[in-house]
Amino acid sequence: MSTETGDDSRTRETGHGEDDGRAVGARRAARRDAAVRAAVAQGLLGPDHPLVALLDVTGIRESAAELREAFAAVTPSGTPVLHAFAVKATPLVPVLRLLHTEGIGAEVASPGELALARAAGVPPERTVLDSPAKTPAELREALALGIAVNADNPQELARIDALMAASPARPAGLRSPLGIRVNPQVGGGTIEALSTATATSKFGVALRDEGAREWVVRAYLDRPWLTRLHTHTGSQGIALPLMARGVTETYALAEEINRRAGRQQVDTVDIGGGLPVDFTSDTAGPTYTRYARLLKETVPGLFDGRYGLVTEFGRSLLAKHGTVVARVEYAKSAGGRAVAVTHAGVQVAARTVYTPAAWPLRIAAYDAAGRPKAGPAVMQDVAGPACFAGDLLAREIPLPLLEQNDYVAALDTGAYAFAHHYGYNSLPRPAVHGFTAHHVNRADGTDHVDGTDHVSGTDRTNRTGGPGAGVAFALVRPAQTAEEIVAESGGAHADALLP
Numbered sequence: 001m002s003t004e005t006g007d008d009s010r011t012r013e014t015g016h017g018e019d020d021g022r023a024v025g026a027r028r029a030a031r032r033d034a035a036v037r038a039a040v041a042q043g044l045l046g047p048d049h050p051l052v053a054l055l056d057v058t059g060i061r062e063s064a065a066e067l068r069e070a071f072a073a074v075t076p077s078g079t080p081v082l083h084a085f086a087v088k089a090t091p092l093v094p095v096l097r098l099l100h101t102e103g104i105g106a107e108v109a110s111p112g113e114l115a116l117a118r119a120a121g122v123p124p125e126r127t128v129l130d131s132p133a134k135t136p137a138e139l140r141e142a143l144a145l146g147i148a149v150n151a152d153n154p155q156e157l158a159r160i161d162a163l164m165a166a167s168p169a170r171p172a173g174l175r176s177p178l179g180i181r182v183n184p185q186v187g188g189g190t191i192e193a194l195s196t197a198t199a200t201s202k203f204g205v206a207l208r209d210e211g212a213r214e215w216v217v218r219a220y221l222d223r224p225w226l227t228r229l230h231t232h233t234g235s236q237g238i239a240l241p242l243m244a245r246g247v248t249e250t251y252a253l254a255e256e257i258n259r260r261a262g263r264q265q266v267d268t269v270d271i272g273g274g275l276p277v278d279f280t281s282d283t284a285g286p287t288y289t290r291y292a293r294l295l296k297e298t299v300p301g302l303f304d305g306r307y308g309l310v311t312e313f314g315r316s317l318l319a320k321h322g323t324v325v326a327r328v329e330y331a332k333s334a335g336g337r338a339v340a341v342t343h344a345g346v347q348v349a350a351r352t353v354y355t356p357a358a359w360p361l362r363i364a365a366y367d368a369a370g371r372p373k374a375g376p377a378v379m380q381d382v383a384g385p386a387c388f389a390g391d392l393l394a395r396e397i398p399l400p401l402l403e404q405n406d407y408v409a410a411l412d413t414g415a416y417a418f419a420h421h422y423g424y425n426s427l428p429r430p431a432v433h434g435f436t437a438h439h440v441n442r443a444d445g446t447d448h449v450d451g452t453d454h455v456s457g458t459d460r461t462n463r464t465g466g467p468g469a470g471v472a473f474a475l476v477r478p479a480q481t482a483e484e485i486v487a488e489s490g491g492a493h494a495d496a497l498l499p
Contacts, residue, residue, distance in 0.1 A: 025282030028059055031437040032323055032364075033372055036409060038471035039325060040370030044433060045407065050327035051343040053418040053432040055476060057098065059321035060414075063284075064102035067313060070288035074296040076305040084128045086273055086314025087113040089415040092432065094476045095318070096120035107273075107312040111138060114147075128270065128310060130181065130230070132202055139163060146175030148310075150230040150270060152204060157219060164225075171225040177268065179228025180216060182207050184249035186233060186242060203232065207249065220257045220265060227265060229254045232272025232312065240276075240291055244298040247271045251302045269302060271295075273313035277320065279360065279412050284320050288313075315415040322414020324348050324430070325366075328406045329385075338380035340402035344410055345384010345391040347427040348418040352410075353384070353391055365399045366407040375400035382408055386424045421480075426489070428480035438470040 035054050039045045044052050064083075071081050084107040085099050091113060096106060097120040105126030106117035117127055124145040129138070132152045139159055142149050151157040157180065164170045181204035207213050220226045233246025247269075254266040278285045296303045326344035333339060351359040363382055365373040377398035384391040393410055402408065410417070421429040490496065 021283040021285060021287075024062075024284065028056065028284075028320065029282045031056055031058060031435075032409070032411075034437040034471050035435045035473075036323070036325055036366050036407065037370035038435070038437075038469075038473070039433070040368075040407070042471075042473065044431070044473065045325060045327065045370065047327070049431070049479075050329065051348075051430045052325050053348070053413070053430050054323045054325060055095070055318075055414060055432065055434045056321040056323075057434045057436050057474075060095070060098060060318065061102055063317045063321065064099055064104050067288045067311070067317065068103055070292040071309065071311070073289070074292045074303050075309065076303075079303075079305055080268070080308035082126060082128075082308075082310045084126070084310060084312050085317060086312050087116060089314030090318045090322075090419045091116055092419055092476055093120045094434065094474075095419075096122060098434075099317070100126075104317070107314075111141075114138075114141075124175075128312065130232075130312070134159075136163070143167075143170075143174075143176050148177040148179075148228065150179050150181045150228065152181050154205070154215065154219075161223075174225055177228050178226055179230050179266075179268070179270065180205060180219060180226065181230040181232070182216060182250060182253065184208075184231055184233065184246045186245045186249060204230075207253065213253070216253065217257055217260060221261055224265065228268045228270055228310070229257070229266050230270035230272070230310075232274060235274040235276070238274060238276060240286055240294055241298075243274065243291070244294050247295060247302070248299050251299050251307075254307070255301070264306065266307075268308035268310060270310035270312070273311055273316070275313055275316040277315050277412065277415075279319075279362065281362075282320075282411075284316075288316070318414035319412050319416075320414060322412070322417065322419075324410040324413045324418050325407055326410075328402050328404055328408060331402055331404050331406075337396070338378055338401060339383055340380060340406070340408060341383045341385070342393070342408050343385050344393060344408070346386045346388075346424050347384070347422050348430065349384075349393060349410055349413065350420070350422040351416065352393060356392070356395065361393060361413065362411040363394045363397055363399060364409040364411060365402055366409065368403075368405040368407070370407060373400040373402075373406060385427060388424075391424075423485075426485050428482070428485060429477070431479035432476040433473045434476050435471055435473050438472065 039052060067083055075081060082105050084105040086107045087096065088109060093116055096117055100120055100122050106122040107128045107130055108114045108117050109131040124147045128148045129142045130150050134156060136159055140163055143163055151160055183201050183204035183206045185206055185208045205212055205216055229250055231246050231250040233243050250269060254269055257266050258264055275291055324344050326342040328340045328342050330341040346353040349361060352361050367373045378401040379396050379398055380402060381392055382394040382397060384393060418430060418432065
């Protein structure tokens with residue numbers, strides 16, 4: 001069901017060893033197809049429920065396993081490695097809990113994200129606080145809990161100094177690993193808004209600015225309790241060699257600090273995340289295994305056992321495992337082009353709607369029963385429900401002609417999409433369901449048992465043997481009600497502005 005292009009045509013690795021990437025993608029697509037059909041059969045989708053988001057629990061588990069195994073393969077036994085999920089990618093408590101059970105911690109960048117991580121049971125020692133705008137209260141809480149903190153700039157470090165001085169137990173009783181975020185200024189990628197290592201990026205201490213590198217070294221020499229060094233070069237649109245170059249620059253700085261300190265003061269390097277995702281096919285790539293191997297080849301000293309590692313991946317863990325499914329409310333034509341008007345648009349895919357060239361989405365077509373739709377490809381638009389002309393999930397896309405009551409699926413939306421609701425037109429947040437597909441019907445009519453654990457939580461499983469059999473759903477987040485929209489919009493204060 002997928003094709004590969006460029007560097008991603010090589011063999012893929014999964015959490016269970018080397019495998020053909022096309023086969024992995026085909027299994028993922030088969031689970032997705034089974035879940036869409038089951039969602040219709042079990043009433044999660046229909047006239048009264050025209051929009052739903054689905055998360056593939058099996059896929060999430062496999063991605064977490066591959067991440068762990070990829071870095072375990074390039075580090076000596078016993079090397080401390082913390083993989084902290086970037087909560088901003090998919091800020092849903094059940095997702096964080098699932099990842100926690102899979103050995104993944106949390107990287108947070110706001111009080112809200114920290115609250116989500118704590119609600120999910122992620123312990124402080126597996127939590128990292130990053131943000132360019134931490135308040136004194138946030139820093140105070142993090143230090144009290146023992147959460148790792150990466151200071152973004154000299155003024156923030158001064159605040160930490162003050163908090164340390166105000167506590168008689170510190171630094172001797174310090175539980176929080178502390179470090180400084182640096183910007184190696186190695187350049188940007190194809191998406192300017194996501195390029196964090198440009199010359200003028202707002203993040204971290206700009207290492208190539210005059211006097212900045214010496215300031216960082218002196219900051220460590222003056223503060224023996226600074227033991228970590230952090231960078232984050234990667235993001236969507238960043239090439240792997242550029243990501244590795246940013247890590248190389250940061251490792252060289254750690255070596256300089258330790259040399260001048262005369263001891264191993266920096267004992268952990270936080271390399272950030274940002275592994276890009278292939279949104280053009282069902283094949284996941286580049287893989288964690290490929291990136292980890294590249295890093296070991298490029299920066300061998302970072303992987304010789306002297307340094308612990310922290311990673312902060314987000315999009316690459318979740319994107320491929322999320323799907324937004326929407327009912328086609330109306331099918332029409334305009335200027336000779338077919339237009340399918342659906343219930344998914346800017347509210348669940350804001351980046352795609354506003355910057356489609358940078359964030360195109362693959363769209364899959366399903367019939368009214370939730371089965372993959374067949375038929376000759378017709379160029380058509382897939383439109384959302386919002387009241388502006390640009391609310392389009394896709395423009396001039398070849399699909400079997402969509403008809404009223406069919407369904408469209410926006411693929412690879414597990415990160416930075418439906419979990420980041422945009423309240424245009426006061427459109428409600430969709431329900432989010434996790435699923436496991438235990439019994440997947442192949443296209444040839446035969447059955448395949450996909451050996452996975454059941455989803456925890458509310459289990460809606462069709463065990464009758466009909467359409468959608470063997471697919472279990474668990475509610476992750478309920479759909480937003482009209483009453484909740486009113487309450488969030490000041491409904492209790494309706495008279496507040498009257499004289």
